[in-house]
Amino acid sequence: MKFFRAKKHPIVLLISYLVLISACAQTPKGEFVPYYQAETDKPYADVLAELEIAISEQNFRITGHSRIGKVIRDRGTKDFPEYDTLQFCNLTHAKTLLLMSPHAVRFMPCNIVTYQYQGKTIVRTHLIPMDSDNPELNAFAAKMNSTLKEIVNFAVED
Secondary structure, X not given: OOOOOOOXXXXXXXXXXXXXXXXXXXXXXXXOOOEEEEEEOOOHHHHHHHHHHHHHHOOOEXXXXXXXXXXXXXXXXXXXXXXXXXXXXXXXXXXXXXXXXXXXXXXXXXXXXEXXXXXXXXXXXXXXXXXXXXHHHHXXXXXXXXXXXXXXXXXHOO
8 A cells, every 4th residue: 555645646735734724723703612720639529529519509400420530440440540520500591591592502511520630639610601792691601600610619628
């Protein structure tokens, strides 16, 4: 099997050039998903427990909990660090968001990841972009982002 050479196949050179240019293209409005992150020295189990409390206090329901680190340890990698994801939702907020923009479904459900790294417990959540062309959606996103930050902060506080 012969490999293409750019000299003999200008189309390969053109495609490579187009891929390079598209990689440098500006991200469309609303496509960058910001995040909020905090870290703590608190025990990992305490952080997870406090995340669950904070989520419920904000009137969300946990819809999923993936214990990735535990499952990997259970499959034989004994010293694998902790990694968890918590998904949660409030149907009233979800309805409000989706009525403003059906495309906002890509930001649902709310998701918080928790993991251990270099002796710290890291807690991180995606925020809803606030740069759409819809001022009402941006105001909703700002309020929701504030709530998500409160949840993270509650879990990492001493």
